[in-house]
Amino acid sequence: GDSVTQMEGPVTLSEEACLTINCTYTATGYPSLFWYVQYPGEGLQLLLKATKADDKGSNKGFEATYRKETTSFHLEKGSVQVSDSAVYFCALGHLQGGSEKLVFGKGTKLTVNP
Amino acid sequence: EAQVTQNPRYLITVTGKKLTVTCSQNMNHEYMSWYRQDPGLGLRQIYYSMNVEVTDKGDVPEGYKVSRKEKRNFPLILESPSPNQTSLYFCASAGTLNNEQFFGPGTRLTVL
Numbered sequence: 001g002d003s004v005t006q007m008e009g010p011v012t013l014s015e016e017a018c019l020t021i022n023c024t025y026t027a028t029g030y031p032s033l034f035w036y037v038q039y040p041g042e043g044l045q046l047l048l049k050a051t052k053a054d055d056k057g058s059n060k061g062f063e064a065t066y067r068k069e070t071t072s073f074h075l076e077k078g079s080v081q082v083s084d085s086a087v088y089f090c091a092l093g094h095l096q097g098g099s100e101k102l103v104f105g106k107g108t109k110l111t112v113n114p
Numbered sequence: 115e116a117q118v119t120q121n122p123r124y125l126i127t128v129t130g131k132k133l134t135v136t137c138s139q140n141m142n143h144e145y146m147s148w149y150r151q152d153p154g155l156g157l158r159q160i161y162y163s164m165n166v167e168v169t170d171k172g173d174v175p176e177g178y179k180v181s182r183k184e185k186r187n188f189p190l191i192l193e194s195p196s197p198n199q200t201s202l203y204f205c206a207s208a209g210t211l212n213n214e215q216f217f218g219p220g221t222r223l224t225v226l
Contacts, residue, residue, distance in 0.1 A: 034215075043118075043204055043217035044157075089156065101172055102147065102206075102215065106156035 002027040006090045006105035013080055013112050021075040021108050023064075023090035031094040033057075033066050033073040038087040038107070047075075047088070080112045116141045118218035120205050126224045127195055135190045135221050137205030145208045146188040147172070147215070148180065150201040157204065163188055195225040 007022040025033065032051045036044040048057030053068035062077045073090060090105040118139045127133055139146065147162035149172075159172030163182040177199055179191040188207075192199060205218040 043219050044206075044215075045217070046214040049214070101159050101162055101170075103159075103173075104149075104157040106154065 002031065002092060002094050002103045004090050004092055004103055004105040006088075006108055008106070008108065010109040010111060013110070015082055015112055015114050016079045017112075019075070019077040019080045019084075019110070021088055021090075021110070023073045023075065023105060025071050025073065025090075025092050027071075027092055027094050029094065030068075031092040033064070034091040034093065034102075035062070035064055035073070035075050036089040036091060036104075038089065040086070044089065080110075082112050082114055085110055085112045116216065118205055118207055118216050120203075120218040120221050122221060123219065124222050126226065128226050129196055130194050133192050133195060133223075135192075135203060135205075135223070137188045137190065137218060138186050139188075139205075139207040139216065140186065141207060141209075141216065142185065143207035143209050143216075144185070145215075146182070147206045148178070148188070148190050149204045149206065150174065151204060151220075152201050160190070160203075195223075197225050199223065200225050 003026045005024050034049045035047040037047045038044045048059045050057040050066035056065045064073050064075045087107045087109045089107045091102050093102045121136045144165045148160040149157040151157050158174045160178050161180040163169045203221045206215045208215040
């Protein structure tokens with residue numbers, strides 16, 4: 001079945017450091033890929049997405065490129081801020097036999113210190 | 115304001131006492147889904163619905179029921195809750211799977 005593996009946290013960085021959170025997936029066909037962010041005490045919000053190979057999703061300074069050859073969708077940001085502290089989830093959406101569902105990774109907690 | 119609402123936000127109950135968590139969206143979305151979030155396990159899908167009267171099991175459906183009688187509502191029913199259903203539950207909706215999924219604020223359930 002479909003699955004998503006993302007790097008385990010927690011990740012602790014200083015403000016203005018570079019961030020990479022690795023995400024790889026296993027799926028047949030051509031899934032859509034997502035990064036969601038969960039701020040403390042809140043629900044998940046879509047951060048960015050890519051729907052086909054080589055697409056780059058970007059938002060709020062974050063980027064991720066859909067790499068079919070390496071089955072990866074790593075999240076990157078060049079300079080993190082304290083306000084980026086949150087849990088980040090990689091996810092894929094795949095059409096299976098007429099049914100669709102979203103599969104999430106386990107999440108990576110990021111803490112950014114001033 | 116476009117939103118997904120869940121009620122209650124917090125609930126403490128006892129084993130075996132039936133409960134319902136409501137979910138409602140005001141965006142006319144076809145797709146709705148329920149997830150549970152547990153430490154170290156991330157989010158796991160319980161049930162989803164592609165449209166009215168169309169529901170299907172996710173990865174962890176045991177012990178849960180859902181219904182989709184109206185497009186805007188997708189209640190989660192626990193007929194006989196057990197302590198292993200203590201979790202944080204999220205409802206979500208989307209126009210199609212490749213569009214953004216909007217999440218509710220979550221319901222923290224404790225079963226004693």
